[in-house]
Amino acid sequence: MSFLKYSLCFCVVCLFSLTYSQSTFYKVYSGLGYDIGEGIAELPDSSFVVTGSSTSWEGSSQVYFMKIDSVGTRQWTKHYGGPESDGASRVLFNEDIGLYAIGYTNSIGLGDYNGLVIKTDENGNEEWQKIYGQSSAWEFLNDAVFAADSSIVMVGESQSLIHGDKDVYMVRIKSDGDTLWTKTISNPGPDYATSITVVQDSLFIIGGSFYCADSLAQKGFVMKMNSDGSILWKDTVGNYSGDYTIEDLSVSTDKINVVGARILSESNHDSYLLKLDFDGAIVFEQTENDPNGESDVIMDEIVFVENLNVNVLGFRVVNAFTLQDNYDANVAYFNESSLSWLNNFTSINYLGLDEVNHLVPTSDGGFISVGQTTYPLCGGSNIFVLKAGPSGSLPNTGEYYTIDTLVKLNENEHLSQIRMYPNPSLGNLAFDYESGAELELFLYNSRGVLVYNKQIRSGEIHDISRLPRGFYFAELNGEVFKLIRL
Numbered sequence: 001m002s003f004l005k006y007s008l009c010f011c012v013v014c015l016f017s018l019t020y021s022q023s024t025f026y027k028v029y030s031g032l033g034y035d036i037g038e039g040i041a042e043l044p045d046s047s048f049v050v051t052g053s054s055t056s057w058e059g060s061s062q063v064y065f066m067k068i069d070s071v072g073t074r075q076w077t078k079h080y081g082g083p084e085s086d087g088a089s090r091v092l093f094n095e096d097i098g099l100y101a102i103g104y105t106n107s108i109g110l111g112d113y114n115g116l117v118i119k120t121d122e123n124g125n126e127e128w129q130k131i132y133g134q135s136s137a138w139e140f141l142n143d144a145v146f147a148a149d150s151s152i153v154m155v156g157e158s159q160s161l162i163h164g165d166k167d168v169y170m171v172r173i174k175s176d177g178d179t180l181w182t183k184t185i186s187n188p189g190p191d192y193a194t195s196i197t198v199v200q201d202s203l204f205i206i207g208g209s210f211y212c213a214d215s216l217a218q219k220g221f222v223m224k225m226n227s228d229g230s231i232l233w234k235d236t237v238g239n240y241s242g243d244y245t246i247e248d249l250s251v252s253t254d255k256i257n258v259v260g261a262r263i264l265s266e267s268n269h270d271s272y273l274l275k276l277d278f279d280g281a282i283v284f285e286q287t288e289n290d291p292n293g294e295s296d297v298i299m300d301e302i303v304f305v306e307n308l309n310v311n312v313l314g315f316r317v318v319n320a321f322t323l324q325d326n327y328d329a330n331v332a333y334f335n336e337s338s339l340s341w342l343n344n345f346t347s348i349n350y351l352g353l354d355e356v357n358h359l360v361p362t363s364d365g366g367f368i369s370v371g372q373t374t375y376p377l378c379g380g381s382n383i384f385v386l387k388a389g390p391s392g393s394l395p396n397t398g399e400y401y402t403i404d405t406l407v408k409l410n411e412n413e414h415l416s417q418i419r420m421y422p423n424p425s426l427g428n429l430a431f432d433y434e435s436g437a438e439l440e441l442f443l444y445n446s447r448g449v450l451v452y453n454k455q456i457r458s459g460e461i462h463d464i465s466r467l468p469r470g471f472y473f474a475e476l477n478g479e480v481f482k483l484i485r486l
Helices: 010-014
Strands: 025-030 033-040 048-054 062-068 073-079 087-095 098-105 114-120 126-132 135-148 150-160 166-172 179-185 194-201 204-210 215-225 230-237 242-252 254-266 266-278 282-287 294-304 312-319 328-335 341-348 355-361 369-377 380-388 403-405 418-421 430-433 439-445 448-456 461-463 471-478 478-485
Touching: 025 033, 025 254, 033 098, 048 098, 048 369, 048 380, 062 114, 073 114, 087 114, 087 135, 098 150, 098 204, 114 150, 114 166, 126 166, 135 166, 150 204, 179 439, 194 242, 194 461, 204 230, 204 254, 215 254, 215 266, 230 282, 230 369, 242 266, 254 312, 294 369, 312 355, 312 369, 328 355, 328 369, 341 380, 418 471, 418 478
Parallel strands: 025 403, 033 087, 033 355, 033 380, 062 087, 114 135, 135 194, 166 194, 215 242, 242 294, 266 294
Antiparallel strands: 025 380, 033 048, 033 369, 048 062, 048 087, 062 073, 087 098, 098 114, 098 135, 114 126, 135 150, 150 166, 150 194, 166 179, 194 204, 204 215, 204 242, 215 230, 242 254, 254 266, 254 294, 266 282, 294 312, 312 328, 328 341, 355 369, 369 380, 418 430, 430 461, 439 448, 439 471, 471 478
8 A cells, every 4th residue: 555645644634743843844935926945055053045936026037045044034035147037946055165056047148048057155145157058959957066176066958959859968167167077968859867966975876867769768867977977877767667757866874765756647657766776786666556546646855864864755746635636745754774654744735836846954963845835825836944853853834834025024014923823723713913903814715715804803713613624824914824624
């Protein structure tokens, strides 16, 4: 019986709760448009910098850096780019050098889209930006890591404007942005790299997808490369027939852990897990057995947490227990030896697409993740950050939350704290806030339909027992809270 078929049972999600300290939090950040969290890096003071793309500056998408402190409070946000579409997939930090945003641009460059690197100091002040690619192709950089000498190795894809095929695209640059080498890998079909990690000091493991002409199928690949760009070994992976993609990989104590999906159709994927040794030999391989298409699962991200000797996976799922027709995001612990589910997870489920885009271990022995949620009441898509503690504790994302402003401070009347209770609710609901003002309360169901509207005061108890059981969103004084009605 697949764990994914039953892991999101509504009652379990609603009642799942763990004791956690300030090292554990879950927050959502929203601006004026579509905001996506793609990458995150920790700074020496245990604060974090988030990057991605945002349309909250009243134009096309921009690259942004958002700094948050150790408990998720936003410190500052800065944006970069030109008049067209720009975005970042990763942020890298070096204490002696500063911050790098790795992504794409069609505001500047040689073609419609080119790879983009933006360099700033630790405070987000831009120092330079450079593009990578050629005029006859579109280039996108999907992942990047520092090499031992502080150079940067970046991987992604290059799509020819002549024949339309995608090729694996890799670039190594100096810390000042100058190119050391560029490499493409081409097959007669779509090829791309999604992820890269460092292994054995000066070697790199890269994952992605190749088109295999002999089987007329898209297969996942994992390969090992040295710092000069030479391929040491390459595995084509996927133990069933059909198309596969590798979404992410990480290195544990002495193994390479890989996640992805078998692609049956645009709306039907089976989860895929793989473990290799450092010579490329397969230790473990598993494709979810789901012949009836009862669930649609894509394994997106993986990271090894050394303190707990476990792997953390971020994955998307649609099944009988998800609340909407789009993907819900999940963050869960898996053991190291066999990549088995450990029944310790949390779920992020809003009206539209929810997705984990990056997982990173933290200096306190826990981990942090960043991604996107989608809910129309909050401007479209929003950035989420989820921090787990060193004991393995996870935040309860089913509890209410406040959406923090991405672009600027909330211009509504400032109330130092609004508390919604009880949550989950059996039929009564109240709000406490430090004001005698009468505020207007809006309750929306999971489809965004207004189901309750009333002027309220602090401490008043309101009867919502007529509302069906499920998830709701409460909006009060410009802040949005997630409510569970039991």
